[in-house]
Amino acid sequence: MNRVSKITIVILLVFELVIMSIGLKAFWENRWKDLGLAALSMAALFVPYLINSLGNRMKLKLPPGFLPISFIFIFLTQYFGEIKKFYQxxxxxxxFLHGAFGALAVLFAIYVFNSSLKKRDQQLQKRFAIFIGIISFCFSVTCSSIWEIFEFVSDMILPEKMVKGGLEDTMTDLIMGAMAALITAIAYYFLGKSSGRVKENL
Known part of the structure; x- marks a missing residue:
């Protein structure tokens, strides 16, 4: 069971209140674009909670700290990135965010796979490490692609340019995320190989 700690709830509430205050101010000043962006940011903060609930339903063990790290990451992308214009x-x-996301997605997938699957001998562990590294890399690249799709769709719905540089911006983000994911997956494999077993606490 993936429990939600009180600290995690406090982090979520603080972030939601900060963004809500931005949304209320935008509504009062008739800044509908900023209001829509605030609403989108508040909704995005609930996505990790939904993933956590889905993990509990499917009996999947998620990494420790998944929820607070996810909330902080979304806050960095939406509040600082979009609302506070850090992207500009x-x-x-x-x-930086795409690189961090690429690495975190690999670690997330590695932990879930290692917690869900069982290994029977050392030789199988070595093969398992290669398999997990490849699948986790693919999972990370897929998540990065979904992120870019989210930005593209958001630009169509809201008068906000999340995709700042068009194709060049999209490809640069995907390459950065893929490179970080690849480095993390390779590091995981060699770490497991050098220790003689796959580390389940990554």
Missing amino acids: TFWWWDL
Whole structure:
């Protein structure tokens, strides 16, 4: 069972209240674009909670700290990135987040697979490490692609340009996420190989 701690709930409530205050101010000042962005950000913060609930229903063990890390990451992308315009202020902000997302998605997949599947001998563990590394890399790249789709669809719904540089921005984000995912997956494999077993606590 993936429990939701009190600290996690506090983090979620604080983030929601901060964004809600932005939305209420935008509504009062008739800034409908900012209001829509605030509403989108508040909805996005509930996605990790839905994933956690789905994991409990499917009896999948999620990584420790999944919820607070997810909430913080979404807050960095939506509040600081979109609302506070960090994407325009710091050229590296978008690349940093995509790289971090690529690595975190690999670690997430590795933990879920290692917690769900069983290994019977050392030789199988080595093969298992290769399999998990490849599948986790693919999972991360898929999540990065879904992120780009989300940005594209958001640009169609809201008068907000999340995809700042068109095709170049999209491909740069995907490449950054894929590189971080690949490095993390390779590091996982060699870490497991050098220790003689797959680390389940990654």
